[in-house]
Amino acid sequence: xxxxxxxxxxxxxxxxxxxxxxxxxxxxxxxxxxxxxxxxxxxxxxxxxxxxxxxxxxxxxxxxxxxxxxxxxxxxxxxxxxxxxxxxxxxxxxxxxxxxxxxxxxxxxxxxxxxxxxxxxxxxxxxxxxxxxxxxxxxxxxxxxxxxxxxxxxxxxxxxxxxxxxxxxxxxxxxxxxxxxxxxxxxxxxxxxxxxxxxxxxxxxxxxxxxxxxxxxxxxxxxxxxxxxxxxxxxxxxxxxxxxxxxxxxxxxxxxxxxxxxxxxxxxxxxxxxxxxxxxxxxxxxxxxxxxxxxxxxxxxxxxxxxxxxxxxxxxxxxxxxxxxxxxxxxxxxxxxxxx
Amino acid sequence: xxxxxxxxxxxxxxxxxxxxxxxxxxxxxxxxxxxxxxxxxxxxxxxxxxxxxxxxxxxxxxxxxxxxxxxxxxxxxxxxxxxxxxxxxxxxxxxxxxxxxxxxxxxxxxxxxxxxxxxxxxxxxxxxxxxxxxxxxxxxxxxxxxxxxxxxxxxxxxxxxxxxxxxxxxxxxxxxxxxxxxxxxxxxxxxxxxxxxxxxxxxxxxxxxxxxxxxxxxxxxxxxxxxxxxxxxxxxxxxxxxxxxxxxxxxxxxxxxxxxxxxxxxxxxxxxxxxxxxxxxxxxxxxxxxxxxxxxxxxxxxxxxxxxxxxxxxxxxxxxxxxxxxxxxxxxx
Numbered sequence: 001x002x003x004x005x006x007x008x009x010x011x012x013x014x015x016x017x018x019x020x021x022x023x024x025x026x027x028x029x030x031x032x033x034x035x036x037x038x039x040x041x042x043x044x045x046x047x048x049x050x051x052x053x054x055x056x057x058x059x060x061x062x063x064x065x066x067x068x069x070x071x072x073x074x075x076x077x078x079x080x081x082x083x084x085x086x087x088x089x090x091x092x093x094x095x096x097x098x099x100x101x102x103x104x105x106x107x108x109x110x111x112x113x114x115x116x117x118x119x120x121x122x123x124x125x126x127x128x129x130x131x132x133x134x135x136x137x138x139x140x141x142x143x144x145x146x147x148x149x150x151x152x153x154x155x156x157x158x159x160x161x162x163x164x165x166x167x168x169x170x171x172x173x174x175x176x177x178x179x180x181x182x183x184x185x186x187x188x189x190x191x192x193x194x195x196x197x198x199x200x201x202x203x204x205x206x207x208x209x210x211x212x213x214x215x216x217x218x219x220x221x222x223x224x225x226x227x228x229x230x231x232x233x234x235x236x237x238x239x240x241x242x243x244x245x246x247x248x249x250x251x252x253x254x255x256x257x258x259x260x261x262x263x264x265x266x267x268x269x270x271x272x273x274x275x276x277x278x279x280x281x282x283x284x285x286x287x288x289x290x291x292x293x294x295x296x297x298x299x300x301x302x303x304x305x306x307x308x309x310x311x312x313x314x315x316x317x318x319x320x321x322x323x324x325x326x327x328x329x330x331x332x333x334x335x336x337x338x339x340x
Numbered sequence: 341x342x343x344x345x346x347x348x349x350x351x352x353x354x355x356x357x358x359x360x361x362x363x364x365x366x367x368x369x370x371x372x373x374x375x376x377x378x379x380x381x382x383x384x385x386x387x388x389x390x391x392x393x394x395x396x397x398x399x400x401x402x403x404x405x406x407x408x409x410x411x412x413x414x415x416x417x418x419x420x421x422x423x424x425x426x427x428x429x430x431x432x433x434x435x436x437x438x439x440x441x442x443x444x445x446x447x448x449x450x451x452x453x454x455x456x457x458x459x460x461x462x463x464x465x466x467x468x469x470x471x472x473x474x475x476x477x478x479x480x481x482x483x484x485x486x487x488x489x490x491x492x493x494x495x496x497x498x499x500x501x502x503x504x505x506x507x508x509x510x511x512x513x514x515x516x517x518x519x520x521x522x523x524x525x526x527x528x529x530x531x532x533x534x535x536x537x538x539x540x541x542x543x544x545x546x547x548x549x550x551x552x553x554x555x556x557x558x559x560x561x562x563x564x565x566x567x568x569x570x571x572x573x574x575x576x577x578x579x580x581x582x583x584x585x586x587x588x589x590x591x592x593x594x595x596x597x598x599x600x601x602x603x604x605x606x607x608x609x610x611x612x613x614x615x616x617x618x619x620x621x622x623x624x625x626x627x628x629x630x631x632x633x634x635x636x637x638x639x640x641x642x643x644x645x646x647x648x649x650x651x652x653x654x655x656x657x658x659x660x661x662x663x664x665x666x667x668x669x670x671x672x673x
Contacts, residue, residue: 066417099450109449116416117449121440127406128441131413131421138369138395138419145413158436161406168401322451323485325509 008217009059011284015293017059017216018279021051021272023297024075027084030301031074031091031105035251039309040091044105045072049246052271053178054148055079056219060227061146066114066132068125068147071106072245073118076148080113084304094311101314102322114143122183123149123156126175130162133173133236144230146174146223151240152183154197160204166236167204174226175201175238178213184249185257201238213241214269217278351521353495354384354460357502358422360530362392365420368506369396371407372424381426382462382521408434408459412442412511415457420506428463428515429475442511443486454509458502462516464555464605465642465653474642474649476605478553479612481513482582488512488536489583493557495525497580500534507533517555537584541593545573548599548663551590551616553578556603556654563659570672574663582612590616591623599666600624601633603659608636633662 009017028046035044047054054075061067069076077087082098090097091105098108109117116132119125129147136143153159154177166173177197181188188195198208207229211222219241226237244266248255279285285293348356362368374381376389376399389397400407404425411421425431431438438459445455465474482489488510492498498516505512528534542557543564552560557578564574575593579586594600600620602613613634620632638652657671664671 068413097450099448099452102450103448107448109452111449111452116413116453117445119441121436124409124436124440127409127437128413128416130406131410131415132417133413134410135414135417135419138414158405158409161401161403162410164401165403165406165410322447324488325446325451325454325456 009220013059014279014284015289017055017220018272018275018285019293019297020055020059020079021216021275022294023084023300024051024054024078025272026297026301027078027087027304028074030305031088032247032251034088034091034305040105041093042104042106043071044091044251045249046247046251047072047075047245049244049266049270050178050180050213051075052216052219052275053213053241053243056216057146057148057176057223060220060223061144064114065143065227066116066129066136066145068116068129068132068145069118070122070125070149070153071118071120073108074105076118077108077110077115080110080115082108082110082113082115084300085307088304088308089311092308092311093314094308095314096307096311100322123153123159125149126153126159126162130165130171130173133166133171136172142231144172144174144227146176146227148176148178150183151177151179151181151188151197152191154200155183155191160200163201163204163206163238167206170234171236172230172234173236174223174230175206175208175236176223177238177240178243179240180243180245182245182249182258185253196240198238198240206236206238208238208240210240210242213243214266214271214274216271216275347524348495348527349521350492350495350498350516350523350525351382351384353499353527354502354516355386355388356527357499357506358385358388359391361503361506362388362396365506367418368420368422369398370422370424371398371400371411373400373402373426375399375424380424382518384521385424404430404434405437409437409441411457412437412445412455415455415511416445416453418456421457422506423457423459425459425461427473427518428461428477429473431459431461431477435480438481438487438511438513439484443484446510447486455511456509458505458512458514460502460514460516462518462521464517464519465637465649466519468644468646468649469642470644471641476637478515478582478604479606479610479615481515482612482615486511487583488581490514490536490581491553492516492580493520493554493578495523496527497534499527500532501536501580504533504536508536515554519555523558534580536581537586539577539579539586539589541589542576542578543574545575545597547573547597548575548601548666549590549593549597550574550576550601550603550659550663551579552576552603553580553582554605556605559654559656560603560659562656563663566656566660567663572663572667585619587619587623590620594620594624595627598627598629599663600628601635601659601662601666603635603654605637605654608634608639611636630666630668633666635659635662
């Protein structure tokens with residue numbers, strides 16, 4: 001059995017973590033612009049401010065560890081290596097999108113990279129993650145299933161059901177509670193009986209703890225340990241990450257509930273700025289290197305946006321594709337399955 | 341004769357299908373409440389834990405949303421779970437997983453993963469179980485694109501449809517009938533699969549088409565017997581699956597008889613009978629000599645008292661009256 005990654009990654013990986021966090025930030029800022037310009041419809045939930053939680057988590061996992069997420073999941077796909085073109089094209093509802101325009105912002109998936117999707121019902125994906133863990137154990141693979149959900153989802157009954165089954169059956173499962181302190185506009189203190197969420201998992205005999213979700217290396221170390229427990233000791237684990245999203249719940253939320261002072265306090269701990277300081281301080285990257293990396297990331301985002309805008313719309317004739325795995329033969333069996 | 345087939349119960353037929361498919365495919369496993377050591381609330385899974393072990397026959401906590409969702413995730417990873425929800429009534433707790441996840445994952449993610457799973461559950465009324473344990477929710481599942489819905493009426497169909505369902509790449513809802521578990525009949529062998537979307541004529545006739553599934557097939561056949569005594573030859577057709585629906589066979593029959601009655605144990609509003617009647621109006625309007633009749637359970641929560649319950653669920657006499665109405669005849673007293 002191979003060992004988990006060390007808590008402090010080598011310089012090359014440190015730079016890659018920084019680049020991925022920057023890519024997520026720039027990609028989402030661009031997505032916001034595309035939304036404001038009317039090219040992205042529906043809901044657009046941005047994770048700006050949560051980049052350390054996303055990248056710290058994914059950098060601690062193996063590429064084939066199944067990952068599931070909420071609807072705030074552009075970063076998860078980017079961090080797993082999904083082509084930014086295919087993500088932006090999905091946001092713009094194009095045929096070249098990663099889900100061919102069926103899912104949109106909330107429902108990205110890249111099964112080739114073991115990213116099993118973003119889901120729109122709060123808490124609803126957690127049992128799916130448990131099933132991916134179940135399959136890993138059934139087939140006796142070394143995979144660990146990791147699911148990211150918010151502290152709001154932790155209040156859903158089905159999440160407690162999953163804590164119970166994971167604890168009962170010792171599934172190779174990591175629950176990651178990303179506590180960004182607001183369930184849409186409702187702060188934790190008005191929604192939860194306790195400030196902390198990780199003790200809920202502990203109640204089901206799951207090892208659980210809380211770390212600073214704004215510190216990418218702290219997140220990475222915590223997830224490395226959680227994944228090690230699940231992989232090597234065959235015990236589920238739960239990590240609560242305390243973090244903050246800078247934007248409202250979605251682009252349609254004017255974000256008038258949260259105090260400006262509170263936002264500024266968290267932005268002062270911005271994960272990108274603090275990590276850049278660490279890298280500069282340790283000589284892992286210099287100012288020139290940072291500028292070059294940012295320029296490269298901007299080119300990637302520009303290219304993805306141009307690709308998405310130029311991509312064809314989904315043909316109307318394909319409306320009913322993918323409802324079933326095997327398309328039904330209308331002529332032979334009547335019309336009552338799907339009729340575009 | 342060596343080919344003679346021994347009759348088995350509907351319950352045993354389902355057990356055979358599960359067992360044969362578990363032997364055939366290592367990725368098939370069973371999960372549900374009390375299906376292992378207790379061998380199922382209706383004893384459908386009798387002997388399977390002993391034969392296949394705890395890895396493949398899994399007793400769960402009472403946590404329908406959780407284990408249904410778990411099985412959806414396992415199916416996404418390529419396993420073939422067969423979920424037993426103890427009765428259809430408890431599926432309501434798991435409806436978010438079934439409707440928001442199982443039915444949509446293939447579509448919403450552009451076909452990247454299949455969800456090859458079966459969710460079995462018995463339903464129906466008739467045992468004085470009152471309002472919360474007597475549901476027929478066929479219409480709720482059939483409403484949802486992405487699901488397939490089986491409603492077997494015989495042991496042969498229960499076995500053959502379940503085997504097809506387990507091998508299918510999509511999520512299949514298998515609605516069994518509590519009232520049919522003891523019903524005996526012949527069943528097919530290991531290789532006998534019944535394809536989805538193929539209706540079967542249970543009794544031929546020329547005067548009126550009766551469409552029914554599951555236990556209502558037997559109610560319809562009893563009605564047809566009574567009608568025959570009065571010189572009315574009803575044709576009883578069993579669609580066997582609501583999704584996909586073999587509308588062609590239904591329409592062909594109705595165009596011959598020019599009359600139709602749909603029998604459904606569910607409620608009348610926005611129900612299966614209403615839906616099938618709409619299909620028949622659309623496809624057979626010019627052939628119909630009378631409005632399509634509907635026989636449903638009464639539009640009330642199921643009562644406990646035996647006389648009230650029997651009055652609330654479709655009886656052969658209700659079907660006879662509906663057929664006679666399409667013929668503009670009074671039911672003789």
